[in-house]
Amino acid sequence: MVDTLLLASAQKTIGYVIAVILLVAFVVAILVNIRRSRPEIGSEIELAPNRKPGMDDEELETKKLDRTLGLGLVALAAIALALPLYWLAEPGRQEGMVDRFEEIAINRGEELYVNGAQCAGCHGPLGIGGVASYTLTNPETGAYVDQVQWKAPALDTVMYRYTPDQVKYILNYGRGYSPMPAWGAPGGGPLTEQEIDEIIAYLVSIQLPAAESQAAVQKQLDISCAADAKGNCTVPGGKYATLGEAVFNLGYSDGFAGGAYSCGRCHTPGWSFGRAGKAGGGAMGPNLTGGSELKQFPLASQQESFVSAYPKAGTAYGTFGWSSGRMGSFGTNPNATDPKTAIMSPEQVMLTPAQIAAVVAYERSL
Ligand code: HEC
Ligand code: HEC
Incomplete structure (x- = not known):
């Protein structure tokens, strides 16, 4: 999500820079104009002969008019076409954004699954199932009994049996009687709620x-x-x-x-x-x-x-x-x-x- 935020803020920054440049250019143009027109004051008579003669009515009302109207039409057509096209593409763009969001969550979930939380160490790569070493103790005295290999169920079908909420509960609290630790903050684990959601998004993707x-x-x-x-x-x-x-x-x-x-x-x-x-x-x-x-x-x-x-x-x-x-x-x-x-x-x-x-x-x- 950070990349998207960065993207969004980069876009904003570019927008602001363009706006500022335009504003400065506008002010400069006005100032230049005012300065230029200064020496002309009162020199109408001398200057007038140098000025180009304007078009006559004949030309103004035919060629010039047609050209300007034509350009206007082209501009109008461009706007009329571009706006609907933009709106047509908009939902697709937004959907693409949602997909991209989903993709980012899955990638981060995978990173947590493999390295961050090392789920893969017990549940196997791609959630195919595995084992975890576990020390059995005597429930009465707490004394060491034995070292055993505890089966860690495959997670590539976990969404066949549980809802995301149920998985979230298991991840938050773990299974205290087994090697499965608590991962979420509610159970005293190290992962944030967002990280838990990302792991679940990854699990959904590997079913x-x-x-x-x-x-x-x-x-x-x-x-x-x-x-x-x-x-x-x-x-x-x-x-x-x-x-x-x-x-x-x-x-x-x-x-x-x-x-x-x-x-x-x-x-x-x-x-x-x-x-x-x-x-x-x-x-x-x-x-x-x-x-x-x-x-x-x-x-x-x-x-x-x-x-x-x-x-x-x-x-x-x-x-x-x-x-x-x-x-x-x-x-x-x-x-x-x-x-x-x-x-x-x-x-x-x-x-x-x-x-x-x-x-x-x-x-x-x-
Ligand atoms: C130290 C080994 C270990 C690690 C690390 C571990 N688990 Fe587990 N997990 C287990 C074991 C063992 C069980 C089965 C417990 C039982 O017998 O009830 C289990 C159970 C589960 C279950 C319940 C599945 C079911 O069908 O009952 C889920 C879901 C799960 N783990 C997800 C994860 C995820 C996601 C991670 C990483 C954030 C993770 N586990 C990390 C050992 C581990
Ligand atoms: C992840 C652990 C787990 C697995 C796997 C599991 N169960 Fe259960 N089962 C439970 C729990 C816990 C209960 C108690 C009901 C509850 O807590 O909702 C239960 C309850 C039951 C009950 C009702 C018992 C009663 O008298 O109320 C039956 C029947 C049952 N399970 C059958 C099965 C069958 C058949 C399977 C395999 C296809 C299975 N269970 C797999 C945990 C499990």
Whole structure:
């Protein structure tokens, strides 16, 4: 934005300089004129014979008149054409300015992502996902327990699941229980609100095309499960029994997308650092075992809707649920609902309806 401000002020400066030059030239011209005319006073008689004779009426009213009128017409045409052309080009110019603004924000966001805040060190280049070293401590005594590698979820699909406001909240406050630090001033972090917005603009710019994301997920599920028509895995000696279990744990062993598409990273203790405890036993996200979800969502379809289109923070869900805004949507894109303001396409979703149905069935069996 500074460049644009500089540009604007450079334009202003040039304008002022031209105005001042014109004013000075005008004053000088008047002064010169007054001085020149001085000696002429009273010398009309001597001077008169030297003066050129004027045009006669014949010439004045034909050639001269035509020429002057012609020039006037040309000038008028130029103005009449130039003004509409100017106004026609104006919206385009303004739009170009908005694009340029957006471009500057993205470039600065990228600079912060790569160097300034080093998001890339944990989340990978272009947000493909990665890991972060983390020291586990005993929650009671604070004593050192172990050094672990904590999965940092891919951010090249973060706008598939969260709104810019939700991402802003995560960036402002971090995830205190994990290696993800607070970045924004509200959470005691080093970045300004504008910098956070620039990072978000950059994140929006690196979101994967829908087809690419879906193909990557499908390929991964083919390797870890290769589900048959009933949703049972067919990989010999495979880790998972059902498609739902494979989706729930997507990326657990191989780090695919830093676990971004999985549920286990929030709902299973120890999942993010490769020491998964009881599946769905509860971590940052609540415990889903022991039939709790059958109580929360009497119908599987209700649970599917919840997972697919996560309710806005502060709204009720299920029997006694209340959304905190932390989970995000997995089957619809929260940034694609209003076509006028949408920053994403409705196809850019984490999981297909079949994958969501499978993972919900798995959760209801825990
Ligand atoms: C020291 C490593 C580290 C750095 C640096 C870091 N993060 Fe993270 N971030 C993580 C980890 C680990 C998680 C996952 C935490 C969890 O398990 O809930 C995370 C989570 C997130 C999430 C939530 C994603 C989701 O789907 O749950 C977002 C968004 C995010 N980080 C963005 C950023 C941005 C932007 C930056 C740079 C300003 C950044 N992070 C810097 C480690 C890091
Ligand atoms: C970034 C962390 C995170 C991820 C990833 C996540 N969840 Fe959640 N989930 C939560 C949180 C937090 C809640 C509690 C509700 C709230 O705070 O809004 C929740 C609640 C739920 C609930 C309702 C639980 C109840 O009884 O109220 C279900 C069901 C659920 N998640 C399923 C899933 C599924 C399925 C996935 C994977 C497709 C998933 N979650 C991925 C954080 C997460």
